[in-house]
Amino acid sequence: MIRLATDVGGTFTDLVGYDEVTGALYSAKALTTPRDQSGGVLDTIAAAAGLDPTRVGFFAHGGTTVINAITERKGVRTALVTTLGFRDVLEIGRGNRPDLYNLRFQSPKPFVPRHLRFEVRERLDAKGQVVTPIETKDLTAIAEACKAEGVEAVGIIFLHSYANPAHEKVAATALAAMLPGVTICASHQISREWREYERSNTVALNAYVQPIIQRYFARLEAALAAKGVECPYFAMQSNGGIATFQQAVDRPLTLVESGPAGGVAGAARIGQALDMADVLYLDVGGTTAKCSLIRDGRPKLNTAYKLEHSRLYPGYPVQVPVVDIVEIGAGGGSIAAMDLRGSLRVGPQSAGSVPGPSCYATGGSDPTVTDALLTLGVFDPATFAGGTMALDTSLARTAIGLVAGPMGLTMEDAALAILDVAFANMINALKLVTVQRGHDPRDAALVVSGGAGPALAARLGREMQARCTVIPPHPGIFSAWGMLAARPRADFRTTWFARFDPAALEEAKAQFGALKSEAITHFGRGVDADIQYDMSVDVRYRGQEHGVLCPVLPDDSADNLAERFHAIHARTYTFRLDAAEIEITGLHLEATLNTKTITLAPVSTEGRELKQSRKGTRSVYFQSLGWTECAVHDRDLLPVGPTFVGPMLIEEPTATTLVLPGQIVTITRTGILLINEAEAVG
């Protein structure tokens, strides 16, 4: 059986396949087809040499259909039905103005315009009790208006529906009957958490993209079937797990960070293979770098995810589980420039793939991180991207000269300076997900992927004092690879409020029991399904608004759990309040179906010899040493087991790994590159 994954990115669609019987590996790249992404997916299948589609037994897919429909504002005409008096909540949002001194600030525009936001007479209180019964006559008028306006999807959000969804269910059933062919989506189906604006936005966006993803998956399914790929199809979700296409169509917003989540799932799998439970994952793309932390083998989730959010823009909060990814504007294409203050800036502007870094000779003329890596000898102009793209060193040097001159530095030192700034930006982000959240990076393996990632990894690992630095297999198409490592997963979060005591803990455990039943239904594999449950509660000191997520073990006593909470609070925020009262505000169940994922099989040792792997030498410029000869090796031919001493360059079709002086590197039996400090190992 072949396991196959395809990942649709902005420029390229990647394919990775693995034959579990023969151990054969397939990979392919094709241009993304933006109008209908299934075209690019089919192109990769056609381009994968030797791949027999009929032998595919598992198909995972990550794509940007959902995020593109949102960022390009190309969802369907959507209406929103709210409690009387609250149709403007979606437009007012939270009313914050993070761009403090911009006196022309504009709030995020709502995805549903005001005349398509309708109100219904109904009201529940915070306990979910009915204050005003729902007036179904109001729904009839709304259905008529939706027909007249050509509405294709309707979201429903009533106050306190997280506590009692009854009114939303009545409205959904009635509207579905009156509006055949129109997508109807009630907030409790997507989120059972409080905060009406966040839930309104969640249901509005879910409705807005649902018909789009439904049509897309239908096209993709038909095309795959026509190619002979007939097996269960899975979509990569933002929570690091997969779901069937049908489950994804029901809750399309869970696909919003599909691509990056694939890489996170892959990094977790690499950590498992190395027997390292904590992994710090960094993916360096063309425009940005994304990092996230995996603790105890599980990706951390962001409990307050916002689309299009920045330091100066509120963005659009959505209540769906998304892996906690910190993204910064530092990638291979990031442009270096002197700013008005005379400081060297790198990013967030990027040369991207068009026009591309100067050395691509495709029209770019700004100095980029890639130009710096070429100038310093880390990249080989002839073998870059497997030799498919010859780089122009003189164009790179000309571009670097634009910042070298003003700084009074040599070409080489200017290139180093560009990398120094890029490193500092990446380290700030890596620290944000570790040190600043109370986790010690020295406990974690730093797994680095992405085109430029492996060239930068060794230095990042050294500065972060990571436990070791890891270059996984296929670092250039790692998100697709990661999708082969993902398991079916569903997250159940509910707002549930209790003063913490032994009775509340028992009640919470009972609530978790109910959520587990939901999980069993979700996976549809019967009561005996092998499901891994991870329970946690949102806990806080009385008076606080924000809690910390605290794991709950099945046999926890109240004292155990309280102590765990105090410790997490202290680790995260530097202090604990032992005498203060504790409150629970939410329950979170992660349910993962224990299915087989990609095997990290031992790599073939045949033909792996130093004299085969050694491709020659290349001069690389280091800060302390100046130009230094480095051996260049082919990753796929490096012998398994022995350690090699840096400096050294290790090339493969999608990436070049630089090992620094003072570091040693090993290829594991499963083909993973491990970089350590020579000194630390002794």
Added chain:
Amino acid sequence: MATDPVTQEIIEGKLIATVDEMGIVMARTSMSPVIYEVLDFACGILTPQGELVAQMNGITLFTGTFGAQVRSLIRQFGDDILPGDILLTNDPFAGGTHACDFAIVRPVFIGGALTAFAINVAHYLDVGGAVPGSVPPNATSVFQEGLRLPGVKIMRADLLSAELVNIICENVRLPEIAMGDLNAQIATVRIAEVRLNEMVVKYGAVAVQAAFHHILDTSEAQARASVAALPDGDYHATDVIDGDGVSDAPIHVRVTLRKRGDRIEADFTGCPSATQGPINCARGALQSAVKTVFKALVAPQAPSNDGWFRPLTVTAPDDTIFTARKPRPTGWYYEGSVHASELVWQALAPLRPERFSAGSYASLCATYLSGTGNDGLPFIHVEPQHGGWGATAEWDGTAGLIALTDGDTYNYSVEVIEAKFPLRVNRYALNTDSGVGAGQYRGGYGIVRDYEMLEDGCMLHASFGRTRTLPWGMAGGSPGTTNEITCKAAGTPIRTYGRISDLALAKGETVSLITGGGGGWGDPALRDAADIARDTRYGLLTKSQAEAAYGPLGVEP
């Protein structure tokens, strides 16, 4: 000595990351809704001389207060600033704002040398005084506004002063919350110390100090260049403040901006003396109010520091409404200081229209509802109201946005409020009844928020400004609309308020908090017919409102 451009960039990045980290810890551990929802706090790092080099993105009220507060502590303590100290001040008359704002200042010593100050200023939910929340809208003296601690050592040798903790706990209504916030504040300045230490270890003390000075000097140079590009001249603005909380009488205020070369002086001479009511601000808050708008002029998006403000001087005689002295009340200082901001804003807007909008609802419309909570304990529900901002030369004003004095400030979730307090919100909507200033570009809409009391014994304190004087229009645009509070009980006529103290509310009564729309920009006759039609279709504008503002409407396209 100057740092190299690379180290400079790296240190600046780390400083911003540090103040942001301080902010995150504060918001996530605080026990006070004024902090975690309203974000009425700020964190910063200053040079050993007390010049701000980095500040978190929070609210604008603290734009210029940090430097004045820290320099005031330096003057007060002189050589008696020691490793292990943490200083506390909440004195409005020593660079601060009002007694509710507790400034926690950590002198950061590294290798025995004073390297920086880390500061966290946070609004405490209650600091004692005449009413819950400590800001009676009709206070006539600072002594009604709670406990003042003008420069004390809350920590020596990293140990909390038991005496001071005792004084605080015995003088505030909600001591647990106060102690929670004190803990959170101390955690943030300690984090700053750890991060600064890491910077010094990595780059050296000399490089870090050089980086501080480079930040200040380059910001100053950019600010001077920006000011120099404006035409020299004197620019004037006048405004009216609608009552001080004790008296409803209009208060006429004015500014003269003198722009000469690369400098600007904001002269408030001619403003009336301090008022009886608590909307006065002291000099520190005035400085901050002017700096806020100056920053919007010269570099709205760049990180804030004291270098930007070196070309700016603020002149005002002592003990005016903007330079109140002890014992004048300053509890609602931002209701006064926002008008200092708006005066400067009005005067500058014609010079650089691409940086400014027309007048907004302006007043933070802070609302205090207190009573007994669903858990049987006393509660104070504090929230600012969001409102309509003015139009710009290129687009319509923004609806339901927080006032200038705040910033990254959230409205309060209705679902969360109803779970905590015996209150029901029956409406949170755009205020289409009052409308907005018409213009080629129209103002943004205000909001209406209706609170129904579910229990007897609730009390309302609030101070809504701009209840009579309309937000100004620009370039021929019409003025916006007013803020107001209305109160409805069965069988009684609707009552209307602006600044109101001790309003007892019975079960079943409804308080409507209503904010106004922003001013328009440009001649309403120039408004695109499609924009008028869209607003009508959206239900923002009735036909008669549209015709009154824009003249007879053509046939809808």
